[in-house]
Amino acid sequence: MKFRSIKGTKDILPEETGRWQHVEKVVRSVMGRSNYREIRTPIFEETALFARSIGELTDIVTKEMYTFADRSGDSLTLKPEGTASVLRAALQHNLTEQAPLLKLYYQGPMFRQERPQAGRLRQFHQFGAEALGSPSPQLDVEIILLPLHVYRELGVRPLTLVINSVGCEKCRPAYREQLIAMLMTVYDQLSPESQARVKQNPLRVLDSKDDQDRKVTQTAPLIKDHLCMECKTHFDHVQSLLHATGAPFTVDGRLVRGLDYYTKTAFEITSSALGSQDALAGGGRYDLLVEELGGKSTPGVGFAAGLERLMIVLEKTGAPVDDQRGPDLFIAAVDEASRRWAFTRTEELRRKGFAVETDFLQRSLKSQMREANRQRARWVLVIGEKELKAGTAQLKNMLGGEERTVTLNDLESALA
RNA sequence: GUGGCCAUAGUUCAGUUGGUUAGAACGCCAGGUUGUGGCCCUGGAGGUCGUGGGUUCAAGUCCCACUGGUCACCCCA
Known part of the structure; x- marks a missing residue:
């Protein structure tokens, strides 16, 4: 790397x-x-x-x-x-x-x-x-x-x-003078950082996290009182x-x-x-x-x-994480012809407002199902040679697992 | 800018007083089901052990330097 x-x-x-x-x-x-x-x-x-x-x-x-x-x-x-x-x-x-x-x-x-x-x-x-x-x-x-x-x-x-x-x-100017005067009386006991600040920005000496600084400035005047x-x-x-x-x-x-x-x-x-x-x-x-x-x-x-x-x-504090939602639909295809159909249909459905994903790796149906599951797709549409000819497809609900045959024209209303 | 700690697969880590093929889990890929996920089972891929030097017959293991990360100081969001 x-x-x-x-x-x-x-x-x-x-x-x-x-x-x-x-x-x-x-x-x-x-x-x-x-x-x-x-x-x-x-x-x-x-x-x-x-x-x-x-x-x-x-x-x-x-x-x-x-x-x-x-x-x-x-x-x-x-x-x-x-x-x-x-x-x-x-x-x-x-x-x-x-x-x-x-x-x-x-x-x-x-x-x-x-x-x-x-x-x-x-x-x-x-x-x-x-x-x-x-x-x-x-x-x-x-x-x-x-x-x-x-x-x-x-x-x-x-x-x-x-x-x-x-x-x-x-x-502030009058207070500042008063504070510097006080700080000078304990100058030797201040941390090096605070010593440097006495002239440049004395107020910040009071804000020091150093225990010793805190102790020595215990009695220092505070601006809110002046x-x-x-x-x-x-x-x-x-x-x-x-x-x-x-x-x-x-x-x-x-x-x-x-x-x-x-x-x-x-x-x-x-x-x-x-x-x-x-x-x-x-x-x-x-x-x-x-x-x-x-x-x-x-x-x-x-x-x-x-x-x-x-x-x-x-x-x-474990405040709720809004984890990303998966696609509405994953279109899985099993051969070249249906792959082509899946891609064009994916783009068409995206244009209509649905979140749709499909396979780009020419993987097995099983792998495509795994991918759809990993992405938390709500539905998977399976399309192959048979379906392409019949003008239908298998629509599977990934939550419950039930599957039914839908006509391609019905798809949109099935999703909505 | 100063100091402490750390550095092994994609990730989180193990690696016995230095000893020969560097492991696990998860993740990833594939198969178990010749067109169906999650659980389970089986197999697989994946590592110049941060980099460079040194000590040693032998270094992931010890030493040094560097680089990076991390935490703290300073200060701030």
Whole structure:
């Protein structure tokens, strides 16, 4: 075997595509009911778009992007996440000017060059949504509920929703200084990763999984306790609205997401059915991002959810697999003349809307019956010299096994 | 990028302190029914034991390197 798929990429095989199609259908349905319209953007963009939106110093931009120069020398990047492309497209086509509120969703492949592990691939798929134009906490909650609706409809049960507020440009700077000051007092005890973050992105130090880091930062101030009036009110509203909708959640003052553009609300949905990479979906509000990308100041909220991780959970929790249905009819033929008849009749019946299969390997009748059984055909039509002459055929029901002679003209009504 | 574990038929695996024709189950093919599936029975095909080197009289088995997979760290979907 010479060629293999690239490290961290995966073929989705026929036995799995049924599940994927089902999930995609549910996503479309949920999004449609909440009035989000689909947008499809290219899988690559100019590199600067991602650097600008995600943040120059984030892990994604500094070490995980698939970046390359095309033949003209332009720096292009395979999209590592969906928000940047969606906003770029919305701005490019002035979508935000056509109505005060714009609600979009997407579904598609993303690329990040990380070391693969359970629930993490180099090419993976996400579905997500972006809502542009309203600062209302209602919209934050609508966005949080979107993936939850999808999960509920798919029967994904053990889920954890965690939310936090990361403040805004008014309250974050002061808090940030205070946090840095505190972190400096324990600097020596922090992990190397966290030490590096103190200056670049101190909030992420609090989100560290390192036990030692956790211990030393026990007494660190939390942003949720230092929000400005506006952010605090907003956060309170988000919580009370979530309560009102009955969605269970917890507040984690240390939750910070890896993308720089979030303001106010940040959230994450995790599942215990996953391994170490347990985030099923994440998102938040980004009121400054549109302006950052050259649009006029427009508030926004969004989320992204991983499809592969969802598939893992669906598989583990034994949610129903909609196994592929077999053909309505398998036409088995025993000699050359009837084989020819079988093929033309197969095509004719397909044209009329029936799922029909026939033999292509010139196999024995017994083998054709086995094949029909393997494919879970509901009926088998056996045709040979006798039948061809008489204008009849043997129609066998593969469930009960009973067989009868039908005239060829009766076939369609017998199937229907 | 760092580290642990793993690598034998299509698949899941076995392979005794290194010992001569590398096995099983499932799957696949065919026959048992000269025109009839599922269950059962019989037979068959299918493997450069990941690749390259080394140790040895002898390597699937031991050693090294590489490649790939996997899990974890980092971070995230």
